[in-house]
Amino acid sequence: MAENKGFNCIGKSVAASGAWEKATGRAQYVPDMKLPGMLYGKMLRSPYAHARIVNIDTSKAEALEGVKAVATIKDTPQVNFGPMGTNEDWYIFAKDKVRFIGDEVAAVAAIDEATAEAALDLIEVTYEELPAVFDMEEAMKEGSPVINEKWPDNIASQKHFGQGDIEAGFAEADLIVEEEFYTNEVYQSYMETMCALVRPEKGSRLTMWVPIQIANKARLVYAKALGISPEDIRLIKPFMGGGFGAKFETNIHLACAVLARKTGRPVKMINSRHEDFAAGNPRVPIKYRVKMGFKKDGTCTAKYMHLVGNNGCRTVYGPAIMSTACYRIDALYKFPNVKVDGYLTYTNTVPTGCFRGFGNAQSIFMIERMMDIAAEKLGLRPEEIRKVNAMTPNFTNPHGWRVGTCGLTESIDAVLEAAQNRPKTEVSPGKLRGIGMACCNHVSGNRGFFPTFDGSSSLIRIAEDGKITVFHGECDMGQGQDTVFAQIAAEELGAKFSDVRVAEQDSQISPWGLGSYATRGTTVGGNGIIAGCKAAKKILFEEAGAMLGVDADQLDSRESIIFWKRRPEKSLTFSEVGAHYVFNHAGSCIIGNGYYRTGDPLPDPKTSYGNVSPAYIFGCHMAEVEIDTLTGHVDVVNYWAAHDSGRPINPTLLRGQIEGGIGMGLGWALWEDMIIKDGKVLNDGFLDYRIPGTVDMPRMTTIFIETDEPNGPFGAKGIGEAAINPVAPAIVNAVCNALGVHFNELPVTPARILAALKTRNKHQVI
Amino acid sequence: MQDPIYLKPETLDRALDYLTEYPQATLWAGGTDLIVHLEHKKLKVSGIIDLTSIPELRFIEDCGDKVRIGALTTIYEIQTSPVIKKEFAFLAQAALVLASWQIRTLATIGGNIVTAAPSAETGCPLILLDGNIIVQSKNGERKIPTNQFFKGPGKCDLAPGEIVKEIELEKLPHGYQTIYQKERLRRSMDIALANAACVLNLDGDKCQEVRIGLGAVAPVPMRAVKTEAVLNGQVMSDELVEKAAQTAASECKPITDIRATADYRRDLIYALVKRQLTALWKAGAE
Structure with missing residues (x-):
């Protein structure tokens, strides 16, 4: 346990910022907003997976009363752009051809939604169908239809690298295990679908209200797509109804901007849930072929992976996700010799992107199943094989990743102990019980995502009444980032928590933050907050020192009171100093502008060698399941989750993240699956795409393994993605344990379980 | 755009008048399916007659x-x-x-x-x-x-x-027991992959009368007549229940769709009928 350093605000479960606004219904999300003269936009999407556009006739739609504009590719600069510099394969609207069912063909702005909808039916598009390819491996075969001319082999990206001596590693193994795995395509199921509100300003300027995790980076991409300068876009991120990785760049934002410019009026566009399923950013599905070598004691001697991921028809972040899937697990266990061949292919399906866990969640499912399979063959217990390979503190892995704090072994021990102490209940007749475990790791602030820079900054303003406003450029999407930043700021400044407010993110004033991804907010963003606070505190203390006649370095602060360390009764409040400063500097507030940089050179793009994150997070989960032998239905009855996320800043929010991750992973393990046939998502709604409800949730126990991470703010690390990473394998391992059958594909549905039970019953009676 | 006509009668007679006047109008009896169909564009309405304010129907x-x-x-x-x-x-x-x-x-x-x-x-x-x-x-x-x-x-x-x-x-005669169950993918609100209902009258362990209904495994909720024939007049036993459950699984006519395969629906009918008969039989024997 990290020692308690006498913190004021760190480690306290203060109420989440925005909770009052949400509970009272005052929080304004984009769908709630309405501007004078606002129009409503709707998108015409392609019904074909792959087709040439022969002609688009918009005249009838334009003639409909109430329609103010119809936009197509002709209304855009027609430049290629995209979220990743390596694969700029986007247009705002389909140019010459459509590449997936749901592709953006045209958009309508009208006085109301019904009119806009009606106008869509009046747009006449002549298509000429092209042969399409849907399977990620099929796409790589010679003669497959070409989806993007610049990538004639349909390979969007590939990675081939290794460390150590793979052949020597296999040669010294006592056991070789070879298996295949598949992680399926799933949807993030956030409450607020993708949407935008755009107001045209003077000249080519725009104000955009969009729920987005990476406001500043998106501004660069959008500026390029629209042929304007990034500063011409004022981007405001209001309250946001979740993201889980999906809310990165998306064409609906740009289509809305095009309509706003064309009509000269504010335009709002909101995806229906069906559109969001058909054209969102679902998880990259991956097929694995894996070969691993083990010593008798479970030590892994070599690991070879061949993987293929489905990028969909254009690139969101697939290449980075595939690359992550290739090697991030090499910081979970100490693999001495590793080699990987990774491919990402274009298919005529919905573009895939980030989903909590990036590519690591997929590979953790694979490796944690693999560990159980190997343990069974070696006659080891699941925890034994994991502990013998587990990452330990202060270790540099074969890719040059410098792991600092690491509570992996402690996490394994903690869930084991908790699970052993569970109340033992009778198994109901006709049911089978099983228990399974899975470990996880993640980065906390992956570097090189935006190669131009790395780090975070903040502006801290102390006003004349002593109240503090934190300006940052990261992203609160509902996970509680603003709350954690306010706690960090209050702690660093020695301010009262209630005096700290966090400003709405607005590119007109907020710093250039990279945003919410790679579980980076708390670690990297938190350090940025500290840097800004230090700068503000310096000015504050210098002013207070001058007022008190004491050197600034002799001062300290607590609860918004600055005092002389030698004689604490000699003190001033933040408001006294703030007012003095403001009125003696002609109205200038105290503003601290500080930044944090991670320092190391970025990993080598070819060999992937180099420290990829300032801190690394770990955890271990265990699940107990009960299976109905007549229906195959799985109830997860008990669940334990231990995480090393450094020192918890807000235990309630931390627990909330973990429990949310369990729910999300449970759905993935058991039911969630985008059923895509010939490129069409068949279950494009929550009737047939089921996520867990309250009744499906297990009894959950969360355990914090509190390390003190030197690279994290006040010893803290992140949690977001680590919370989902081990859930699917822990539950599937428990199902396999109950049945004595191996499942290597997600999801493990009741029908698949029942089929396995029937095969098993031929040999033995339950 | 012309909005659909919306009518809200307060008597059944008035509702029938409206229906005569607007024969194409759609009847609204709560709207929980209708709204979804409209949202999914599976249905277009020219008019709505809202029946929910007619006290004599409630x-x-x-x-x-x-x-x-x-x-x-x-x-x-x-x-x-x-x-x-x-x-x-x-x-x-x-x-x-x-x-x-x-x-x-x-x-x-x-x-x-x-x-x-x-x-x-x-x-x-x-x-x-x-x-x-x-x-x-x-x-x-x-x-x-x-x-x-x-x-x-x-x-x-x-x-x-x-x-x-x-x-x-x-009303059912004295001594008749009933049960309804459904199987679904998740425990929280979900549509039935298969459902079943059973009415059973036992004399001791003898099945005097049984009625079995099966849902989501045929175009309409179906009566499992062959299964009933297996049970009627017989003395309840594990073997009989097993035979009845198997008969039900084979006489139902499920389809394969995105929710489940026909085979899995048969498996669920087997499970439901077996559980329902066992539950009512054991309860009745006590």
């Missing part, structure tokens, strides 16, 4: 040997009615697991049967009970036996100009 009445249920009685009212719980426990059970609490307070039994989903919760219990669906038109009243009302997915025996008025059900 009642549950115990008439001695019969129970009358107004067509606009909500599912929540069915679920909580002491009369229904006493006389037709399985109908109350079915109501309890229909969609969510919010939906149950809006959805009505008339709406549920007219929607005629093969998986409808109230379908299986109703076809096992003796009684009638009573429909009203300008020309008068028509009585349709409950087991003849459903005609196919989304289809029922309701002619243009007719409105379902009430459901009259004969």
Whole structure:
């Protein structure tokens, strides 16, 4: 346990910022907003997976009363752009051809939604169908239809690298295990679908209200797509109804901007849930072929992976996700010799992107199943094989990743102990019980995502009444980032928590933050907050020192009171100093502008060698399941989750993240699956795409393994993605344990379980 | 854009007048399916006649040997009615697991049967009970036996100009037990992959009379007549239950769709029938 350093605000479960606004219904999300003269936009999407556009006739739609504009590719600069510099394969609207069912063909702005909808039916598009390819491996075969001319082999990206001596590693193994795995395509199921509100300003300027995790980076991409300068876009991120990785760049934002410019009026566009399923950013599905070598004691001697991921028809972040899937697990266990061949292919399906866990969640499912399979063959217990390979503190892995704090072994021990102490209940007749475990790791602030820079900054303003406003450029999407930043700021400044407010993110004033991804907010963003606070505190203390006649370095602060360390009764409040400063500097507030940089050179793009994150997070989960032998239905009855996320800043929010991750992973393990046939998502709604409800949730126990991470703010690390990473394998391992059958594909549905039970019953009676 | 006509009569007579005037109008009995169909663009309406403000259609009445249920009685009212719980426990059970609490307070039994989903919760219990669906038109009243009302997915025996008025059900004789269960992918609100209902009268361990209804495994909620024949007049035993469950699995006619395969639906029918018969048999033996 990290020692308690006498913190004021760190480690306290203060109420989440925005909770009052949400509970009272005052929080304004984009769908709630309405501007004078606002129009409503709707998108015409392609019904074909792959087709040439022969002609688009918009005249009838334009003639409909109430329609103010119809936009197509002709209304855009027609430049290629995209979220990743390596694969700029986007247009705002389909140019010459459509590449997936749901592709953006045209958009309508009208006085109301019904009119806009009606106008869509009046747009006449002549298509000429092209042969399409849907399977990620099929796409790589010679003669497959070409989806993007610049990538004639349909390979969007590939990675081939290794460390150590793979052949020597296999040669010294006592056991070789070879298996295949598949992680399926799933949807993030956030409450607020993708949407935008755009107001045209003077000249080519725009104000955009969009729920987005990476406001500043998106501004660069959008500026390029629209042929304007990034500063011409004022981007405001209001309250946001979740993201889980999906809310990165998306064409609906740009289509809305095009309509706003064309009509000269504010335009709002909101995806229906069906559109969001058909054209969102679902998880990259991956097929694995894996070969691993083990010593008798479970030590892994070599690991070879061949993987293929489905990028969909254009690139969101697939290449980075595939690359992550290739090697991030090499910081979970100490693999001495590793080699990987990774491919990402274009298919005529919905573009895939980030989903909590990036590519690591997929590979953790694979490796944690693999560990159980190997343990069974070696006659080891699941925890034994994991502990013998587990990452330990202060270790540099074969890719040059410098792991600092690491509570992996402690996490394994903690869930084991908790699970052993569970109340033992009778198994109901006709049911089978099983228990399974899975470990996880993640980065906390992956570097090189935006190669131009790395780090975070903040502006801290102390006003004349002593109240503090934190300006940052990261992203609160509902996970509680603003709350954690306010706690960090209050702690660093020695301010009262209630005096700290966090400003709405607005590119007109907020710093250039990279945003919410790679579980980076708390670690990297938190350090940025500290840097800004230090700068503000310096000015504050210098002013207070001058007022008190004491050197600034002799001062300290607590609860918004600055005092002389030698004689604490000699003190001033933040408001006294703030007012003095403001009125003696002609109205200038105290503003601290500080930044944090991670320092190391970025990993080598070819060999992937180099420290990829300032801190690394770990955890271990265990699940107990009960299976109905007549229906195959799985109830997860008990669940334990231990995480090393450094020192918890807000235990309630931390627990909330973990429990949310369990729910999300449970759905993935058991039911969630985008059923895509010939490129069409068949279950494009929550009737047939089921996520867990309250009744499906297990009894959950969360355990914090509190390390003190030197690279994290006040010893803290992140949690977001680590919370989902081990859930699917822990539950599937428990199902396999109950049945004595191996499942290597997600999801493990009741029908698949029942089929396995029937095969098993031929040999033995339950 | 022309908005659909919206009419909200307060008497059944007035509703029938409106229906004569606007024969293309859609009847609104809670809207919990209708709204979804409109949202999914599976349906276009030129007009809506909202029946939810007609008090004479919303009642549950115990008439001695019969129970009358107004067509606009909500599912929540069915679920909580002491009369229904006493006389037709399985109908109350079915109501309890229909969609969510919010939906149950809006959805009505008339709406549920007219929607005629093969998986409808109230379908299986109703076809096992003796009684009638009573429909009203300008020309008068028509009585349709409950087991003849459903005609196919989304289809029922309701002619243009007719409105379902009430459901009259004969009480079950003393000693008859009932049960309703459904199988779904998740435990929280979910549509049935398969459902089943059972009415059983035992004399000791002897099956005097059994009625079995199966849902979501045929175009309409179906009576498992072959399964009933296996059981009627026989002495209950594990072997008999097993045989009945297998018969039910083979006599149902499920389809494969995105929710489940036909084979898995048969497996679920086997599980449901086996559990229901066992539960009622063991309860009856006590």
